[in-house]
Amino acid sequence: MEIPNEAPLMTLPGVTLFPETLLPLHIFEPRYRRMLAAVLRSHRMFIVAMQKPGCASGTPRAVAGLGFVRVCVAHDDGTSHLVLQGHSRVELIQMVCREPYPVCRIRPLRAPVRDSVTIDALMARVRDLVAERIQLGFSTSATGARKLTAKIKQAQALLTVPEIIGCLEKLNNPDHVADLVSSALLTRAAHKQVILETVEVEPRLKHLIHFLMGEISQRQKKTNGEF
Secondary structure (H helix, E strand, C coil), X not given: CCXXXXXXXXXXXXXXXXXXXXXXXXXXXXXXXXXXXXXXXXXXXXXXXXXXXXXXXXXXXXXXXXXXXXXXXXXXXXXXXXXXXXXXEEEEEEEEECCCCCEEEEEEECCCCCCCHHHHHHHHHHHHHHHHHHHCCCCCCCCCCCCCCHHHHHHCCCCCHHHHHHHHHHCCCHHHHHXXXXXXXXXXXXXXXXXXXXXXXXXXXXXXXXXXXXXXXXXXXXXXXXX
């Protein structure tokens, strides 16, 4: 699928769109309703960026996710529910326009292909930590446990923890593994954004391991009544 040079931009607080993951969205603001109508008439793609903390509403982080509208259900009141599938990491280069909705020029960010013993070891460590997290009784994040409206439940992709483990055992692509686990299991939006902004696979896996270890440690302390 060809990536456009520019695309409409939706900025949301605490939301990160990873490649190959699914994000359910409710479109109700007038500007985003106009944006969706234009997107559906063209390449069906738009950007989802996390809002910069402490900045004015609509100020995006520089690295975001470009997604493709897989399913869209329009309602009588003009709102819509849709499922956006992450396509690629992109860097926001320049705002082209802000009205009637934001449009931004973008540059795709692609991880170079790496094949090393170090990455294999990091992959194995990620799988171990995911299993440990499950044993501690963690539940998946809202993004991982896809919950859409009744009208589009036939299109939803439930991502349960056992399914994640099954996927990890089958996936050999460390790029996809890092993004899948981060999207489904990391609970802090800031941590997810760090993963999204890390293009190189090896440091991305290292960040993921660090974040998973921190969440596991915190859970263990709670279990042991340390705080």
